[in-house]
Amino acid sequence: MTVNAETLLLLESQAIELPSWAFGNSGTRFKVFGTPGTPRTPQEKIADAAQVNQYTALSPSVALHIPWDKVEDYDALGAFAEDHGVKLGTVNSNTFQDDVYKFGSLTHIDPKVRQRAIDHHFECIDVMDQTGSRDLKVWLADGTNYPGQGDIRGRQDRLADSLAKIYDRVGANQRLVLEYKFFEPAFYHTDVPDWGTSYSQVSALGDRAMVCLDTGHHAPGTNIEFIVAQLLRLGKLGSFDFNSRFYADDDLIVGAADPFQLFRILYEVIRGGGYGPDSTVAFMLDQCHNVEEKIPGQIRSVLNVQEMTARALLVDNEALATAQMNSDVLGANAIMMDAFYADVRPDLAAWRESRGLAGDPMKAYAASGYQEKISADRVGGTQAGWGA
Ligand code: LRH
Ligand code: MN
Numbered sequence: 001m002t003v004n005a006e007t008l009l010l011l012e013s014q015a016i017e018l019p020s021w022a023f024g025n026s027g028t029r030f031k032v033f034g035t036p037g038t039p040r041t042p043q044e045k046i047a048d049a050a051q052v053n054q055y056t057a058l059s060p061s062v063a064l065h066i067p068w069d070k071v072e073d074y075d076a077l078g079a080f081a082e083d084h085g086v087k088l089g090t091v092n093s094n095t096f097q098d099d100v101y102k103f104g105s106l107t108h109i110d111p112k113v114r115q116r117a118i119d120h121h122f123e124c125i126d127v128m129d130q131t132g133s134r135d136l137k138v139w140l141a142d143g144t145n146y147p148g149q150g151d152i153r154g155r156q157d158r159l160a161d162s163l164a165k166i167y168d169r170v171g172a173n174q175r176l177v178l179e180y181k182f183f184e185p186a187f188y189h190t191d192v193p194d195w196g197t198s199y200s201q202v203s204a205l206g207d208r209a210m211v212c213l214d215t216g217h218h219a220p221g222t223n224i225e226f227i228v229a230q231l232l233r234l235g236k237l238g239s240f241d242f243n244s245r246f247y248a249d250d251d252l253i254v255g256a257a258d259p260f261q262l263f264r265i266l267y268e269v270i271r272g273g274g275y276g277p278d279s280t281v282a283f284m285l286d287q288c289h290n291v292e293e294k295i296p297g298q299i300r301s302v303l304n305v306q307e308m309t310a311r312a313l314l315v316d317n318e319a320l321a322t323a324q325m326n327s328d329v330l331g332a333n334a335i336m337m338d339a340f341y342a343d344v345r346p347d348l349a350a351w352r353e354s355r356g357l358a359g360d361p362m363k364a365y366a367a368s369g370y371q372e373k374i375s376a377d378r379v380g381g382t383q384a385g386w387g388a
């Protein structure tokens with residue numbers, strides 16, 4: 001199977017947003033390993049993200065996390081990004097690292113704490129107004145560890161109320177995307193554990209409120225592509241946080257742990273109209289690179305998404321529809337597997353070269369000397385704010 005011109009045209013517009021925090025040091029609760037050359041400022045994170053785009057032409061924007069990427073002058077930050085060939089993208093709020101949020105943020109029983117968390121989201125919307133960002137991404141660490149610790153029903157009501165106040169401030173060209181996660185840091189219940197809860201909360205808000213699906217935030221064995229199909233059917237799939245997992249919220253390189261799952265997800269994205277110039281579904285990475293180098297880790301990630309998108313685009317939909325119509329179980333499955341097993345890498349490398357890019361972006365980056373330069377220039381890089 002070869003990647004034809006029509007497929008290449010569809011790949012041309014693919015854009016995968018990079019998370020600024022992927023470039024910072026991160027780790028587990030056991031150890032955060034420092035990596036030479038780690039960015040010390042939001043500007044240095046953006047400069048590193050721009051490298052990924054330079055070698056792949058796949059990642060034209062960078063997501064910010066507030067307050068990790070807080071700066072005085074967002075116009076200047078936006079201009080800095082443009083100078084490096086990228087844009088500022090989604091703004092992620094953060095109500096999970098301050099002591100005041102120990103027992104919740106938007107769901108907290110104390111109205112003062114809730115208001116503080118709401119105000120933080122207002123601040124994020126102010127940032128979006130300056131950066132021109134479309135999406136406010138809300139992920140909450142809210143939840144409880146023990147049965148009885150909180151009134152789980154009351155917390156839903158307070159969440160709805162807080163989200164409505166935030167949504168009120170979301171501009172006409174902006175969206176609120178609500179991310180779900182079934183556990184961690186809370187272990188008995190989380191307040192937005194699954195797509196259904198996120199869907200019901202955002203549906204109550206309005207058209208510009210959508211669900212964010214983080215691929216690492218599901219119980220083992222969950223059929224994620226079904227969730228994709230359902231949310232697209234309902235018109236509520238706002239964005240993806242791509243990563244991969246072996247056990248829990250591992251935040252490993254997308255497509256590394258289970259390439260077939262990524263293929264199945266992307267097939268449903270395409271099938272459901274979530275891919276291409278007319279789609280509003282945002283593709284983002286949400287990863288940490290604990291032991292591997294960060295820029296090559298991100299290059300590998302966007303290439304994985306591109307390769308798997310190409311394979312998903314290779315599915316012979318006509319033949320598949322016929323096989324399904326005839327209840328040809330094995331025939332239908334073989335059509336999917338043929339596309340999955342197609343090695344699209346040589347075709348994509350040749351295509352990259354035809355567009356003036358290096359056929360092998362990993363190699364080209366390694367040969368560029370950038371890693372050596374930042375390792376020599378930067379001392380005392382920042383932690384991603386995560387997992388220490
Ligand atoms: C939570 C999460 C969420 C945060 C990011 C740092 O697990 O996936 O998207 O914003 O990690
Ligand atoms: Mn996420």
Ligand code: MN
Pocket residue numbers: 214216217249286
């Ligand atoms: Mn996560």
